[in-house]
Amino acid sequence: MAGEIETRLAELGVTLPEAPAPAANYVPYVIAGDLVHISGQLPMDASGMVKGKLGDDCSVEDAAAAARLCGINLLSQLKAACDGDLERLVRVVKLGGFVNSTPDFTEQPKVVNGCSDFMVEVLGERGRHARSAVASPSLPFGVAVEIDGIFQIK
Known part of the structure; x- marks a missing residue:
């Protein structure tokens, strides 16, 4: 039986992919106490x-x-960290957004809102979080944005 989060994802037409494997020498997440620290995730889907x-x-x-x-x-990485049970999520603690930007671009918060809004849309109050949205002169593979996160679980 699907939990509240999985049901909400289905209502939004979102299917979580398998958690992406790391692209270099790091792990996709680290659990420390009741916190899951998830490595930066890239904007990738089936089309690239x-x-x-x-x-x-x-x-x-x-x-x-x-x-x-x-x-x-x-959320795919979080699901893997929670052994497939997203209902273990207590809250999103913090997101860190890195935006591939020219030196004069200053609307990084509007970009990272794409992730922040999604978290609240799916998770409601559990999705509200602290956040940073910073410029980066380049990102891996030339992607537009990379976001990491800290999540509290039970």
Whole structure:
């Protein structure tokens, strides 16, 4: 029987993919006490990665959609960390957003809202979190955004 979070994902038409494997020498998540620290997730789905640089060849709207994909991948990693049971989630504690930006681009918060809004849409009050949204001169594979997170579980 699907839990509340899985039901909400289904209502939104979101199917969580298998948790992506690490792309280098790190682990996808670390559990420390009741906190799960999830490594940065890229905007990737079955059609590939969303690439681009804000202020150059990527719009805020496209990058916000990419940030939403990062949120989906964060929940995939969280599900793996919770042995498949997302109902163990107590709350999203913090998200860290990195936006591939030109030096004059200043709308990083609007980009990372794509992930933040998704967390609240799926998780309600459990999805409200602290956050950072910072510019980066480049990101792995040329992606538009990368987001990591800290989640409290039971």
